[in-house]
């Protein structure tokens with residue numbers, strides 16, 4: 001048996017000389033990268049996810065706005081780990097744990113014993129206690145969400161065309177996006193693109209370019225996590241696309257066909273939610289301490305207090321570095337997943353675990369078809385906006401997509417839509433009902449004076 005270093009972790013399986021069983025819950029960025037790295041070690045890995053596929057969430061908004069098809073950005077988990085003989089995949093959902101017995105209980109009724117448990121179940125939307133808003137303002141987290149958003153956005157134009165033909169008028173095509181973080185900015189820019197560029201020649205009775213896209217943000221500026229200079233640039237770039245940015249606007253109610261923002265009612269054919277995130281409830285199910293967003297506070301070796309055999313990673317984890325919270329984005333999730341494998345290798349070798357250090361390479365968000373903002377921190381420091389940032393965004397997203405076929409397919413779709421001004425995935429599937437449409441058609445058009453004018457001075461982008 002290997003000589004154990006002082007401070008090394010004693011895991012019973014290692015002491016007993018058997019292969020440790022590693023159970024990973026969640027096959028997202030953290031879980032997949034952990035499984036791929038762990039597969040090189042003498043351990044047996046079970047990876048459980050309630051879906052059969054990994055989703056590349058940074059490109060979900062492109063599925064929601066019909067640029068890409070779901071299969072372009074998702075990949076069956078089973079096929080990702082196909083060549084890793086010591087990794088088994090189960091499509092199931094973890095619902096309970098017995099931490100003393102080191103056992104996880106699954107929705108199917110099965111239970112699985114583990115030596116190591118890695119929790120990487122990610123996050124979901126938070127409607128700040130108003131879950132009833134979800135049906136009127138879907139958020140974007142899964143392929144299903146993206147398809148529902150695509151259905152609503154495309155359906156709004158179809159219904160307006162029919163209404164125009166039948167009655168000679170249609171309700172204002174207002175699209176309201178709530179939340180000015182990267183997802184809200186990307187959704188708003190992409191709705192504007194599809195309405196004003198990609199569909200402008202496709203209708204005979206309505207003019208899709210007349211659509212209004214409103215981005216509502218409760219705080220003083222959009223992209224609050226970015227340097228102020230890039231927030232300002234983002235507002236300018238959105239304005240060029242015709243997106244109206246309203247900051248300092250609190251949405252107090254969301255109803256079918258309208259939202260209440262401040263004192264005003266704002267008609268909306270499609271409302272989208274990009275305002276709040278809550279960690280997966282799995283953290284609470286562990287029975288350990290969680291913060292107000294449901295995340296599990298973890299140590300520098302990614303463990304919750306008192307449990308060196310459990311690792312919590314990605315959006316589910318709460319960890320600070322240099323006095324700041326490590327952000328809930330893909331890079332730290334991937335790095336944490338790989339670090340778990342590194343630490344288990346150190347346990348196996350009887351060495352002391354090294355602590356996790358997040359290597360921040362920067363952030364970027366796209367704004368429509370040819371612009372973006374990028375706060376680059378590696379391999380050099382730079383703040384870019386506009387076309388160069390967009391090219392950087394394209395390159396990095398192609399690089400990080402999982403699967404050669406997906407990279408090629410996405411590259412092809414982007415080049416095709418860039419030069420032909422067409423999107424290939426403009427399909428309406430599912431119901432033909434749009435919440436609130438009937439109310440909107442029976443209402444008089446919103447008077448100009450009732451338009452939202454509550455943006456903080458200088459923050460309003462629309463001219």
Ligand SMILES: Cc1cc2nc3c(=O)[nH]c(=O)nc-3n(C[C@H](O)[C@H](O)[C@H](O)COP(=O)(O)OP(=O)(O)OC[C@H]3O[C@@H](n4cnc5c(N)ncnc54)[C@H](O)[C@@H]3O)c2cc1C
Nearest residue numbers: 026028029030050057058093094121122314315328329330
């Ligand atoms: C629309 C959108 C755009 C984004 N854009 C960017 C971006 O541009 N750049 C960036 O860096 N980050 C971006 N992010 C954030 C990034 O995607 C997340 O930080 C990252 O996915 C977190 O990885 P994770 O492994 O913690 O969780 P996830 O990748 O969310 O994976 C969690 C997995 O756990 C599974 N799961 C959940 N509960 C259970 C359960 N009980 N049992 C079994 N399985 C379960 C889920 O099905 C899922 O597959 C974006 C996120 C969204 C939603």
